[in-house]
Amino acid sequence: MIKNITADIRYIGVDDPEMRLFESQYHTPDGMCYNSYVILDEKVAIMDTSDRRTLDAWKANLAEALAGRQPDYLIVQHLEPDHASGIADLCALYPQMQLVCSAKALQMMPQYLTVPEGSPSGAAPVLTVKEGDTLPLGRHTLKFIMAPMVHWPEVMVTYDATDKVLFSADGFGKFGVYDADADDWACEARRYYFNICGKYGTPVSTLLKKAAALDIQKILPLHGPVLEGEKLAEALRLYTIWSAYDVETEGVFIAHASIHGNTAAAAERLVEILKAKGCPKVAISDLCRDDLGEAIEDAFRYGKMICMASSYDAGVFPPMYDFLHHLEIKAFQRRHVGLVENGSWAPSAAKTMRPMLEGMKQVEIVEPVVTLRGCMKDADIPALEALAEAIMKD
Ligand SMILES: Cc1cc2nc3c(=O)[nH]c(=O)nc-3n(C[C@H](O)[C@H](O)[C@H](O)COP(=O)(O)O)c2cc1C
Ligand SMILES: [Fe+2]
Ligand SMILES: [Fe+2]
Numbered sequence: 001m002i003k004n005i006t007a008d009i010r011y012i013g014v015d016d017p018e019m020r021l022f023e024s025q026y027h028t029p030d031g032m033c034y035n036s037y038v039i040l041d042e043k044v045a046i047m048d049t050s051d052r053r054t055l056d057a058w059k060a061n062l063a064e065a066l067a068g069r070q071p072d073y074l075i076v077q078h079l080e081p082d083h084a085s086g087i088a089d090l091c092a093l094y095p096q097m098q099l100v101c102s103a104k105a106l107q108m109m110p111q112y113l114t115v116p117e118g119s120p121s122g123a124a125p126v127l128t129v130k131e132g133d134t135l136p137l138g139r140h141t142l143k144f145i146m147a148p149m150v151h152w153p154e155v156m157v158t159y160d161a162t163d164k165v166l167f168s169a170d171g172f173g174k175f176g177v178y179d180a181d182a183d184d185w186a187c188e189a190r191r192y193y194f195n196i197c198g199k200y201g202t203p204v205s206t207l208l209k210k211a212a213a214l215d216i217q218k219i220l221p222l223h224g225p226v227l228e229g230e231k232l233a234e235a236l237r238l239y240t241i242w243s244a245y246d247v248e249t250e251g252v253f254i255a256h257a258s259i260h261g262n263t264a265a266a267a268e269r270l271v272e273i274l275k276a277k278g279c280p281k282v283a284i285s286d287l288c289r290d291d292l293g294e295a296i297e298d299a300f301r302y303g304k305m306i307c308m309a310s311s312y313d314a315g316v317f318p319p320m321y322d323f324l325h326h327l328e329i330k331a332f333q334r335r336h337v338g339l340v341e342n343g344s345w346a347p348s349a350a351k352t353m354r355p356m357l358e359g360m361k362q363v364e365i366v367e368p369v370v371t372l373r374g375c376m377k378d379a380d381i382p383a384l385e386a387l388a389e390a391i392m393k394d
Helices: 052-066 087-093 103-111 185-212 229-243 262-276 292-301 318-329 349-358 378-393
Strands: 009-011 014-016 032-034 037-040 044-047 073-075 098-102 126-129 134-136 141-146 156-160 165-167 218-220 249-257 282-286 302-312 335-342 363-372
Touching (some): 014 052, 037 052, 073 087, 098 141, 103 126, 185 229, 185 292, 262 282, 282 292, 292 302, 292 318, 302 318, 302 349, 302 378, 318 349, 335 349, 335 378, 349 363
Parallel strands (some): 302 335, 335 363
Antiparallel strands (some): 156 165
């Protein structure tokens, strides 16, 4: 469905409600959307394309928005296939149209499509732009801001000072179709951010600093709703926290991986102990059953974390290993972490978890590390209490 974003800017993105596993990894119970926009000025510019799954619907939206006009430019902010799958078709349909992208995007483009070599008018088929370059369209002049590693190296974002909008590429995106979670942007935007951009806090901070110098009334991302007003202010506030790896919510997040349920029972008990001691918020995730992406999000969101796992073949039960591996590659950092292991003959979970966590930047293990043997017993409670107290005052 086409929407008017401003007098000259049309939304031509497409919902993909059937998408259940975005990037073959992230559960998307509310589907996904791939946003794209058209600026109708003296010159016509299209901002990115679509995913292969939604290409036909996107082309129909584009044709409706163009209403017979010819596009002059296709701005390629991000070359990932969920936004770039329509480039080749569009170049074939409009051979006089120029592609506008970063030098890095042009370098990467042959991996995905045959780069057009010439246009009938003799104009260069691809215009490469760098930081601060501008492109006049008539009433609007686009300004390009390089945003490498937000989320790929070729990414750039685009500012239009006339309508005061920032086309933010994957930045400020979220899971879900366009209208999903209309009143709660943060929940799925946070899960999207930490799982997809989490490793790139520094580049995101750099982009935020550049954005702070601009008068932005609306953010137009490639996924999720257009942000304006209070929602825009809140999104900027959260992105500042997230990109700095700061604590968003004071409290403790417990992640557990339990083979036979005894470690899980101890985790539930630890929730009660923490609450009884006045912990402001306790969140818990069963790494064997709950969404891994949500656990990763919560690890970054809360100030403290406790990892509880069964021992397994002289190491740690694989769902915990997998979780910690994800935290390693997502650059988890600056947190204090408690450990609880369970073992029936030679407990080994903590000795595997500890070096994984200690290898992360400014991650410290809170003592005591608690060892359980099979079922949790009353005799284990003082050790859990001691860990709860230590992590709360740490
Ligand atoms: C395949 C498998 C491997 C295991 N390897 C170890 C081990 O190396 N060391 C150990 O002490 N316990 C080992 N255990 C026992 C578990 O650690 C035991 O399930 C746990 O201590 C009890 O807590 P839970 O009910 O939360 O799983 C293993 C269990 C299974 C099923
Ligand atoms: Fe991306
Ligand atoms: Fe994307």
